[in-house]
Amino acid sequence: MLGELHDILHEFPNRAEIINNLHENNPDFAELMDQHDQLDTEIRDLEEHNQPTSDFHMEDLKKKRALLKDKIYDILRHQA
Numbered sequence: 001m002l003g004e005l006h007d008i009l010h011e012f013p014n015r016a017e018i019i020n021n022l023h024e025n026n027p028d029f030a031e032l033m034d035q036h037d038q039l040d041t042e043i044r045d046l047e048e049h050n051q052p053t054s055d056f057h058m059e060d061l062k063k064k065r066a067l068l069k070d071k072i073y074d075i076l077r078h079q080a
Contacts, residue, residue: 006040006065008033008072018079029075036068 009016022029043061046053 005044006069007037008069011069012073012076015076015079018076022075022079029072032068032072032075036065036072039065039068 008019012019019033023033024030039061043058043065045051046058046061
């Protein structure tokens with residue numbers, strides 16, 4: 001859906017405390033989360049502002065975002 005929020009805190013609202021703790025204390029997790037949220041912002045901006053981009057480019061961005069989300073989820077599920 002266009003403009004839908006996919007940042008990590010919206011994706012895993014029941015893990016907000018763990019996410020915030022990891023973001024503050026784990027530089028590797030913070031980097032993954034920041035990369036994911038930057039991609040999410042870029043995708044949302046492209047969708048909401050009808051910026052010209054190819055379907056291939058948009059699909060590539062979404063695949064990268066999904067891969068980062070999977071890595072983040074893998075870390076989260078081992079935390080509690």
